Amino acid sequence: MPEPSTEFSQQALTHLDTLYSFALRLTKRPPDADDLVQETYLRAFRFAHRFEPGTHLRAWLFQILRNTFLTFYRRETHQPVLLDKDLEDGFDEAAPGEAPDPAVVTTLDLERALSELPEDFRSVLLLADLEGLALHEIGQIMDIPIGTVKSRLFRARRMVRRRLADYRIG
């Protein structure tokens, strides 16, 4: 099997912090995040010859990481349950006041709200807003059409808003 080039390895290593961050928010446990990242790099180096130069290496690494997560961890991880209100369809017609005020919401509240989202929604939101990946790249990573990426993103943000509102009331 061909060895990865030095350039490939060095470029892959520049994404270590980003991948670890994502892994930690997926697994929610540091030891699992460590293992997940190591497994991701093992696979990336092993399959480096399959990477198409000119495409986005970061997106490719995210794809390997998420697939590895689904294979090894998801079965063992308690999946958050969708609330009834999460399943409502259509435009969110709530009053503008429902939009959370970033000045009031703490990072801890936001992390908690994110951790309560089902993985499919959490991943889309993190990849889109935190990592700034293009919609087609997210579709590739999650293996879903762009339309589904957009609807999950919309619903994920709505779930976050509602959870943040619940914390305020609580």
Added chain:
Amino acid sequence: MDCHQAREIFEEHRRRELDPARAAAVDAHLAECPACRAAWAREEAVSTMVRGLPHLPAPPVLVRQVRALCVRRRGIASWLGRPWVAAAVAAVVVAAVLAPWLRRPAERPGDIVDALIQSGVAEHRRILLELEAGAIVVGDPDTLFARVRSVSDVELPKILAGTGELRLLAAKPTLLVSRKTAAAALRYPTSPVTTYFILPGKDLPMPSEGRVQIEQYKPHMRQVNGFNVVYWKQQDLVYIMVSGLDREGCQKLYLKMRKAL
């Protein structure tokens, strides 16, 4: 552009993926539609907060482990990339052809063995965490082993159900480098846990490096992340033993198992 059309492409607009004409059309709609402006603002508020989340740096130990992984994989390849090394290698190859009495250099253990061992150690650590959390309940070994076999296609030998003071703590099907594997964790009272991984190994190599003579056997042995690892082949199966025991204890346990298998 109506509300539905505008909201359909809000996300592309937010990410600047629209061409200038369509972006201008969305802006024009937003300027004249308070409901869509409010919807845009609600989305934008969450998006802004998530964008502001910190990236959590990888722990130094993990950075070292991943870098080591990278160096180990490309070690020989990068040396071969240097012209003088390539020339030297070519000379050695020619000499080997011309002088067949020269001994061939030791064969490098396959990368797949490295990957399996790393994966086994990671799985062993997961099992330790699960045991610590009380997340594993061992019932009747026969039933458990049958369930493991039905998923992994690998039969766990009876000896792994425990003997005397050696007690079975967990048995499960798992994957090592995408290969179906059966795993069983055991320990003596007050001793560290040892996990055995068994997988079909007809196509897997036996590394010539790192071999240790233990009585009549010569398994591959190494230390990974503080655990002693023993790798051997027996019939068509590969066995990987990952243990918190010290080297001597690990060798004794290996011998006990090897003889019983």
